[in-house]
Amino acid sequence: MEKNKFYKQFQSQKGITGIIVLLVIIAITILYTVANKNKFNNTGEVVINVTNYDAPRFVEDTEIKDAISKMNLDRKEMDAISIKDIEQSLNDIQFVRKAEVSKDLKDNLVIDIEQDRPIARVVSASGKSTYINKEGKLIGLSKKYAARVVLITGRGADRLLDEKYWKDTVYGRNLLYFVNKLANDRFWNAQITQLDLQPDMSITAFPQIGKERIEFGYPIDFNQKLGKLKVYYNTIVSSKGWNVYNKIKLQYEGQIVCN
Template identity: 30%
Template sequence: MRIAKNIFVWLIALGYFIASIALVSADKEDKICNTIDFSINDTTGCYFVERTDILQLLEQRNLKTIGQPFTRINKAQIEQAVINHPSVKNAQVYIENDSTLAIEVVQRNPIVRVFNYNGESYYIDKEGYVMPLSENYTAHVPVVSGKINEPYGRFVGWKIDEYESRNELGRTTILDDVYLLATFLINNYFWQSQIEQLFVNVEGEFEMVPKVGANIIEFGDASELEEKFNKLELLYERGFRRVGWNKYSRINVKYKNQVVCTKR
């Protein structure tokens, strides 16, 4: 009997606690939104999404906030609208301090900048999404140009492998190789500090311009990345120490188990 009584008391307490939370939540919903608190999580030092961008986006979607009761503010719609921005990775929207609408934004992190042959330029982020440039900031990432015909408008907001999977003809894109190569570079401190420019030649193969030395690295496609960079690293550590950085004009690592160097 005593156990049943204790359970009954705990159930009443739990019900009271849940009811209190519901009342507090309902009370918040009845309040008027006076301000918007923006929090933009950025690890790049480049703010590709700013407060004015979000405000403009809400205005374009007719998502009213300031002066509106929270009961009339659709937080889910605002959240989805912000997430749909091509430079945004994630977003959360919630009520804060009774009169404030909090919008937390996690920005995408670009790892390579693409220039196609039409003069368009855009970034690919760490997760493989195509994202736009910023008028105010430039990310310090490797640059790739050359035989790249992929237009920005076709790929923006899409993850590269998702675009390939929805392509009815099953076509692959050079951006896939660009992404693989850029991902390798950012995950390797040595090569991240050595390679600043990539070029896609007429054969669709990569050539690299290092920061040190006046030579071109003929890399081939994006297959066997680790093996090719290991061969190149051995040349940097052993060969260049003896003969110097500028003895060769071209360094070819695209063939298996060999490095072919062309003298000046």
């Protein structure tokens, strides 16, 4: 009788011990998974996705793979590397706006690249040139493609080669807002092809269609100025046709001056 009682107690203790061991194994597995979720082990493939914004692709797969290769991810002795380190390396590539790296269920390294989008090209009087993005960041030029964006030229354009000018001056911030407006509006993006900055930083625009010089003045109240320019196209051009006037002046409040 006592022997049976002892046997039952032993079995019960054995069952509890087994449960404890199982729980410990599960806990260790969870901790290991959490500790390594941001690590890449080189057992899968590299999958690259690039968003294009319906524009030329400035970021090529070869550039991404070269950056990955320089990190020696294919070395067998390297067990793991931080996902954040990979993202930082990819973010340093020209025209990469944002890189996100993750792993899928097949152990592939999935790289999602948000491509930077030029909204204008600055061409200074000294011959220097660069694209800018929507935040006013200078992102250089591409050797592969030319973006169809508004040109910013003239003697005043040299100031725009300093990235701080776009961010730290009232004029720069207003001009950036104006250029973003042109870039994101289908009609104006197609119609206005060049902004020429005069020595006093006033703006003269040149259209895709027509020979008119459009004097905007300074980049203030440009919504009203664009509204007046649209009135010009819808009324004067529709009734008299193109190339009737040489200059369209929009800088005067409440009126359009044509000569």
